[in-house]
Structure formats: structure tokens, C-alpha cells
Amino acid sequence: MKISPINFNRQNFTSTTRTTYISNSDGVFTLPRFNSLIGESPSFKKEDNVKMVVSNSTHFFRKDISWNNLGKIFRKQFPKGNVKIYDFACSDGSEAYSIIIALMEQLGQKEAQRFLPIIASDYDEEIIRIANSGKIAIGDDEISKVEGMIKNGRIEKYFTVHETASGIVLSPKEILSKNVVFKKENITEGLDEINQDENNIIFCRNFWKYLPLKDLLDASWKLKEKLNDKTLVSIGDFDIDRFGNAPSFVSNSGLRLHNEYLSDNIYSYNKNLENRIVLKDKRRWDKLISAYYRNYIPFYINASMI
Secondary structure, three states: OOOOOOOOOOOOOOOOOOEEEEEOOOEEEEEOOOEOOOOEOOOOOHHHOOEEEEEOOOOOOOOOOOHHHHHHHHHHHOOOOOEEEEEEOOOOOHHHHHHHHHHHHHHOHHHHHHHOOEEEEEOOHHHHHHHHHOOEEEOHHHHHHHHHHOOOOOHHHOEEEEEEOOEEEEEEOHHHHOOEEEEEOOHHHHHHOOOOOOEEEEEEOOOHHHOOHHHHHHHHHHHHHOOOOOEEEEOOHHHOOOOOOOOHHHHOOOEEEOHHHOOOOEEEEOHHHOOHHHHOOHHHHHHHHHHHHOOOOOOOOOHHHO
């Protein structure tokens, strides 16, 4: 069997039904359907050695952040002044909208504006088209999560709800749509746009293990170069290494969890924790992270293929 590869950027994880596979003959490719609930997937021959990399999915209020504390954390770190929030690999916009709702419900709309609009980006042109379409498919369990974050429990405060033959679709109201800017770009391009003199919160969550080594080296170096005491960084549970620790490129960047953020995957910068010899030399940085890479990526990805 010969599969025609489809251009794929590993930085997108979406609520669409596209699924990413890897094979010896074709490398990384995507196909339009995988339903993880009922186990539907294409049939491949054993000799093709095709493995599923990820069934792309995202949803509102993923459990690897304590969303009820988000406003408190941000207000404490940035008690005054405007703050830029960047949401990389934003997918269909569910995460960006989750951030906006959490801030508005916890801080009030007026104070939340200090943190808005969110700059949300993804390299996948189709995903950005979906994000800009104003339509997000959502399951019943997600409806409950969204309603649970809203004080009056009424999802209609933020969305118009459409019941369709294939399920529930949400259309963000202006209170959300005007507070996020969707852009097609990858994380390295987006990091170039961050101004270190400003207060910045960087969401770069649940995609690092799917980056090819060169992309991970470049993106992690650029992230490190943007860090200072005006920065917070959020990664996801999927980004933690197999031993339950922060990935090497985080721990060697001067980023550390604070006790109050332990359940939130939110890191702040501490200059005293820098490994200065490594951090000032890109070649040594590359060597350090490269040595860590094969033990970092998921077992079902063959590092020789990427």
C-alpha cells in the first residue's frame, strides 16, 4: 500500500476528525477520520508498519489547568498594567475561549480586558479557517464544563447554541470573538513577535512531543530567549516527560513551578536558576536537548522517521 503524504504540522491538535499516522514508507500523513470513542480507523497492512501518532482533539477547559484559579494567578503575577497572552497551536479556538471565559468570570469584564485580546496561532491553515468560521462542534460533557465555569450557568452568555443533525455547534458571541485574534503561523514565527519589555503569558501546551527535533530545538531556544520576570509559561500534561518531570528545555530555561501553581502547569522565570554555560550557547543547547529527545518523544513515534 502506498499512501500519498499530506502536509502536516505537528503543532496542531484539533476537535476535527483528522488523525495523524506515521509509516516507514510515507513518514507522517493524515487521514480524515478516526473516532476514538468507537475505535473506527482505516485498515492498514501489517507490512506497512503504520502507527497512529495522534487523534487530533481539543476541548474546552482541559483538566491540566485549575481553571478556577486562573484569574487569581494572573492578577497576582501582574497586579497592574496590560498583559499579552499568546496561545500557540491554538487549534479550533477552544482553549483561547476557555481562557477568556475564565478571566471574565473571575476578574470581571473590565479587569479581564488588561489581558485581551489573545493572540492565538496555529500553522495549520485549515484549523485557522475553522477557528475563524465561528463554529465549534462540542459534546454534551463539554457543555457541562463550560456551564460550570459561568457564574449563572448559562452558556448563552458567551455562545449561540445550534442543535444540528450531527450534534451541538457553538458560535462565539462578540464578547468572545472580539477578544481573540487568530493567525496562521508556527510557534517559532510567533515567538519572534513577542516583546520582552511587555508582560507576557505564553500558552504552548500539549504539542512539544510531536515536534521534529529541529523544530523543537529552534522553538525551545526561542522560547528561552524570550523569558524574563515579566513572563509566565503554561505547558500541558502531555508535555511532561515519562518520569513526570518538566521537559529538559523547560527546566534548563530558568522556568520553575511555584507551589501555588503545582496543579496548573504554569511556570514563572527565576534568573537564579539558569544554567548559564548552556543557555548562552545555542550549540550546547542543541546538544543537551538532542540527547534528551529520544527518551522524550512518545514510544509510538520512531525518532529515525522524523
